[in-house]
Amino acid sequence: MRIGIDMMGGDYAPEAAIEGSVLAREALPPDTEIVLFGSKDLITGKAREMNLDISGFELIHTPTWVEMGEHPLKSFSRKPDASIFLGQKHLRRGEVDGFCSAGNTGAMLIGAMQIITPVSGLIRPAISALIPNMEGPDSVILDVGLNPDARPDVLYQYGMLGSMYARLVNQINTPRVSLLNIGEEEEKGNLVTRSTYQMMADSDDFNFIGNMEANSLFVSAETDVLVCDGFVGNIVLKEAEAFYRLISSKKVCNGYFEMFNFENFGGTPVLGVNAPLVIGHGISNSKAIKNMIIQTGEVVGSGLTAHIKETFNKQV
Amino acid sequence: MRIGIDMMGGDYAPEAAIEGSVLAREALPPDTEIVLFGSKDLITGKAREMNLDISGFELIHTPTWVEMGEHPLKSFSRKPDASIFLGQKHLRRGEVDGFCSAGNTGAMLIGAMQIITPVSGLIRPAISALIPNMEGPDSVILDVGLNPDARPDVLYQYGMLGSMYARLVNQINTPRVSLLNIGEEEEKGNLVTRSTYQMMADSDDFNFIGNMEANSLFVSAETDVLVCDGFVGNIVLKEAEAFYRLISSKKVCNGYFEMFNFENFGGTPVLGVNAPLVIGHGISNSKAIKNMIIQTGEVVGSGLTAHIKETFNKQV
Numbered sequence: 342m343r344i345g346i347d348m349m350g351g352d353y354a355p356e357a358a359i360e361g362s363v364l365a366r367e368a369l370p371p372d373t374e375i376v377l378f379g380s381k382d383l384i385t386g387k388a389r390e391m392n393l394d395i396s397g398f399e400l401i402h403t404p405t406w407v408e409m410g411e412h413p414l415k416s417f418s419r420k421p422d423a424s425i426f427l428g429q430k431h432l433r434r435g436e437v438d439g440f441c442s443a444g445n446t447g448a449m450l451i452g453a454m455q456i457i458t459p460v461s462g463l464i465r466p467a468i469s470a471l472i473p474n475m476e477g478p479d480s481v482i483l484d485v486g487l488n489p490d491a492r493p494d495v496l497y498q499y500g501m502l503g504s505m506y507a508r509l510v511n512q513i514n515t516p517r518v519s520l521l522n523i524g525e526e527e528e529k530g531n532l533v534t535r536s537t538y539q540m541m542a543d544s545d546d547f548n549f550i551g552n553m554e555a556n557s558l559f560v561s562a563e564t565d566v567l568v569c570d571g572f573v574g575n576i577v578l579k580e581a582e583a584f585y586r587l588i589s590s591k592k593v594c595n596g597y598f599e600m601f602n603f604e605n606f607g608g609t610p611v612l613g614v615n616a617p618l619v620i621g622h623g624i625s626n627s628k629a630i631k632n633m634i635i636q637t638g639e640v641v642g643s644g645l646t647a648h649i650k651e652t653f654n655k656q657v
Numbered sequence: 658m659r660i661g662i663d664m665m666g667g668d669y670a671p672e673a674a675i676e677g678s679v680l681a682r683e684a685l686p687p688d689t690e691i692v693l694f695g696s697k698d699l700i701t702g703k704a705r706e707m708n709l710d711i712s713g714f715e716l717i718h719t720p721t722w723v724e725m726g727e728h729p730l731k732s733f734s735r736k737p738d739a740s741i742f743l744g745q746k747h748l749r750r751g752e753v754d755g756f757c758s759a760g761n762t763g764a765m766l767i768g769a770m771q772i773i774t775p776v777s778g779l780i781r782p783a784i785s786a787l788i789p790n791m792e793g794p795d796s797v798i799l800d801v802g803l804n805p806d807a808r809p810d811v812l813y814q815y816g817m818l819g820s821m822y823a824r825l826v827n828q829i830n831t832p833r834v835s836l837l838n839i840g841e842e843e844e845k846g847n848l849v850t851r852s853t854y855q856m857m858a859d860s861d862d863f864n865f866i867g868n869m870e871a872n873s874l875f876v877s878a879e880t881d882v883l884v885c886d887g888f889v890g891n892i893v894l895k896e897a898e899a900f901y902r903l904i905s906s907k908k909v910c911n912g913y914f915e916m917f918n919f920e921n922f923g924g925t926p927v928l929g930v931n932a933p934l935v936i937g938h939g940i941s942n943s944k945a946i947k948n949m950i951i952q953t954g955e956v957v958g959s960g961l962t963a964h965i966k967e968t969f970n971k972q973v
Contacts, residue, residue, distance in 0.1 A: 475903060486839060489847035523802060523891040531805035531888045555895035559903050572847045573892060575839040579871035580893060584900050587791060587875050591914070598907070 342372065344637050345437035348379030349406030349424040350444015351625045355379055358443070359388050359395060361630025366397070368631065373638055376437050378403055378428040403427045406444070409623060413447030417455065425449055429456040432616045439641040441608060441633050443621030450487065450611070450620075457614040462653030464495050466613030467502055467571070468620065470578055473600035477562030478513065481506050482521075485574035485609065493536040496520070496568050497544070502612045502649065503566035504547035509643040510610075515548050516565035521573060522552035533570065541568075607636025613649060617641050658688065660953050661753035664695030665722030665740040666760015667941045671695055674759070675704050675711060677946025682713070684947065689954055692753050694719055694744040719743045722760070725939060729763030733771065741765055745772040748932045755957040757924060757949050759937030766803065766927070766936075773930040778969030780811050782929030783818055783887070784936065786894055789916035793878030794829065797822050798837075801890035801925065809852040812836070812884050813860070818928045818965065819882035820863035825959040826926075831864050832881035837889060838868035849886065857884075923952025929965060933957050 348358040362375050369375075377384060377395070381402040388395045403424040407416045416423060425442050429452040432440040442449055450468075459466050469483035481503045484491060491499070500518045507516035520537055522530045527538045529552060541549040550564065555577065557563045569577070585601040607629075608621035617640045621633040640646070664674040678691050685691075693700060693711070697718040704711045719740040723732045732739060741758050745768040748756040758765055766784075775782050785799035797819045800807060807815070816834045823832035836853055838846045843854045845868060857865040866880065871893065873879045885893070901917040923945075924937035933956045937949040956962070 475906070489839060489850075521892065523805060523888055523895075531886075534805075534888075555892040556898040556902070558896055558899040560899060560906075570847070572839055572850075573889060576837065576871040576889060577892065577896060579839075580874055580896050582872040583874040583876060586872070588904075590791070590876075 342638060342641055343374045343376055343437045344634055344641065345376045345378055345428045345431055345440040346630075346634055347424045347428050347440070347442030347444050348377050348384050349403070350442040351621065351630070352409065352623050353626060354444070355384050355387050356391065357625055357627045357630050359384060359391060359393055360627035361625070361634065362398065363393050363395065364627060364631035365634035368635060369638060374399065375634060376401060376431070378424040378431075379406065380404070401427065401431070407448040409445055411445060411448070413445060413451050416445070416448055417451045423448070426452050426456065429453070429618070432618070433457055439617035439619070439637040441619040441621060441637040443608070443623060443625035443630060443633065446620055446623070449618065453611045453614045453618055457616050457618055460613050460615055460650050460653045462656040463498055463613045463649075465491070465498075466611055467499050468609045468611055469503065469506060470574075470609050472558060472567065474562040475560055478511060478565070480562055480564055480567055481511065482567040482569065482574055482577065483612065484569065484571040485578050486571045488570060489572035489575075491533070491570035493533055493540055496533070496537040496570065497540045499568045500541055500544065500549065500566065501546050501652065503568060505645060505648055505652070506610070506612060507565040509645045509648060510639055511565070513565050517550045518547045518566040518568065519550055519553035519564035521555065521567050521569035521577070523554065525552050525554065527552070537568075608633040610636070610640050613653075615646070615650065617646050658954060658957055659690045659692055659753045660950055660957065661692045661694055661744045661747055661756040662946075662950055663740045663744050663756070663758030663760050664693050664700050665719070666758040667937065667946070668725060668939050669942060670760070671700050671703050672707065673941055673943045673946050675700060675707060675709055676943035677941070677950065678714065679709050679711065680943060680947035681950035684951060685954060690715065691950060692717060692747070694740040694747075695722065696720070717743065717747070723764040725761055727761060727764070729761060729767045732761070732764055733767045739764070742768050742772065745769070745934070748934070749773055755933035755935070755953040757935040757937060757953040759924070759939060759941035759946060759949065762936055762939070765934065769927045769930045769934055773932050773934060776929050776931055776966050776969045778972040779814055779929045779965075781807070781814075782927055783815050784925045785819065785822060785928055786890075786925050788874060788883065790878040791876055794827060794881070796878055796880055796883055797827065798883040798885065798890055798893065799928065800885065800887040801894050802887045804886060805888035805891075807849070807886035809849055809856055812849070812853045812886065813856045815884045816857055816860065816865065816882065817862050817968065819884060821961060821964055821968070822926070822928060823881040825961045825964060826955055827881070829881050833866045834863045834882040834884060835866055835869035835880035837883050837885035837893070838870065841868050841870065843868070853884075924949040926952070926956050929969075931962070931966065933962050
């Protein structure tokens with residue numbers, strides 16, 4: 342397995358990416374190759390300064406890269422060889438099996454749509470995240486920001502995508518799928534969730550268990566998959582981030598609350614595109630980068646992308 | 658000032674309401690009268706059992722009440738003299754100056770629309786809540802559940818309502834109003850928030866300071882008013898509830914995290930109806946009831962309702 346990583350993305354690039362890659366290599370099986378995309382001179386120079394040996398990595402030189410604050414669409418047309426885009430092109434051609442970046446999220450998503458392209462038969466791809474639970478396994482939440490205006494048929498397909506992720510990556514046999522809503526009863530919610538409930542209630546594609554309210558988050562794993570539009574999902578994640586900041590600042594962190602520390606999560610898999618793509622948090626440090634690479638490996642190894650393609654291509 | 662309270666509403670009624678009323682009376686100035694609505698026999702009997710003296714309260718007998726799980730619309734037609742509805746009728750006639758209940762929220766809201774009625778000139782009323790901040794005053798968030806499908810013009814008016822609340826009740830001079838969104842830039846968000854941003858940016862009615870993301874919640878008071886639709890606002894509140902449960906279960910509660918304890922909040926004022934109405938949390942204990950009564954007194958004393966009526970009636 343070959344996993345590509347953007348060395349130039351993230352607030353602490355390339356240092357965090359260099360150290361993260363070295364840490365990931367130590368953690369991954371020896372047949373997993375990590376392929377670095379970025380400026381050769383800059384990366385080798387920094388690695389030397391940091392006293393880290395990167396001679397064992399394949400390093401693919403990219404003359405440019407997308408800055409964190411750069412306009413994604415403009416950089417896509419102006420910098421076709423930026424590390425994010427070149428890495429995705431290698432992924433598209435099968436020269437790596439998965440690709441990840443903690444860089445410009447917009448650029449990753451534009452590449453996801455334009456280079457990797459959405460799976461045919463799927464209305465819209467999604468980005469997902471893991472929600473930690475005090476008891477039981479993590480839950481998958483999607484969408485967390487790609488489609489702030491998702492229609493019921495899109496949310497229905499997110500139920501399918503999330504269910505496949507929970508089964509193949511999180512290894513849960515018959516994942517329970519819930520709709521994030523403001524009441525448990527089927528008539529509760531806004532226009533979109535009320536219609537979505539009706540569609541999901543009749544589903545043979547996944548195991549729909551009903552609405553879930555946000556006060557059931559984090560405690561016990563009441564669901565394996567939580568479906569919402571990208572607006573709501575993004576707010577749920579960012580509110581959790583606010584809580585972690587609060588808890589950290591009060592120094593009450595213990596092992597348990599560390600579950601809210603983004604460093605312990607890999608990143609956000611893009612679900613429903615034609616190859617495995619994982620987006621990391623911009624503020625990723627080396628530990629977060631390491632986990633992002635490992636997670637990309639898990640997604641690749643699970644065969645999730647092939648399964649998603651097979652399922653939705655049939656519907657075309 | 659006369660404040661009415663529903664003695665029969667809430668999971669711990671009437672005991673919590675009896676004790677809460679006694680505690681509120683001790684805390685409020687002597688010219689504030691608390692008027693109890695509920696079953697005379699039940700309340701006096703329970704008070705005797707609890708060894709609490711309620712002889713100083715005016716007690717208005719109601720032969721029936723709305724149960725917590727009851728269908729609000731059915732109870733509205735079948736039980737016109739239930740404690741919630743009779744209390745609201747007294748409020749409507751000016752026999753009390755404000756009314757509060759920790760009972761059936763749906764019944765309170767139906768009464769708000771049918772008995773108290775929306776302010777003319779306002780498209781839709783809202784329910785609001787206070788968001789605690791580690792540094793600085795609380796922020797007002799609205800809507801937290803009344804309108805899960807709010808349009809841009811409705812959200813614009815919520816900016817007005819929230820600004821009036823922050824100024825008159827929270828006593829902030831020129832309240833800053835933000836739109837809860839998934840990015841700071843004006844082009845971020847869903848269809849509704851993008852249009853709302855445009856309307857708010859041109860506002861002379863309040864001091865709009867832009868979008869705010871959910872990761873800025875709770876830390877420092879970056880805004881005084883946070884506007885969102887009732888779907889999103891309800892999820893934000895319930896996620897905070899989940900965190901409080903989590904923190905409580907881990908016994909790391911200290912003075913600070915107690916700010917997330919609903920007991921310390923009064924309740925949820927209904928904004929944009931023709932008289933002051935406050936809805937408490939169903940699981941309110943006596944301390945929460947006490948704070949709900951005190952908050953109702955604050956809303957009444959602030960002159961907020963008169964100001965809202967004056968502002969919106971002009972627009973008709």
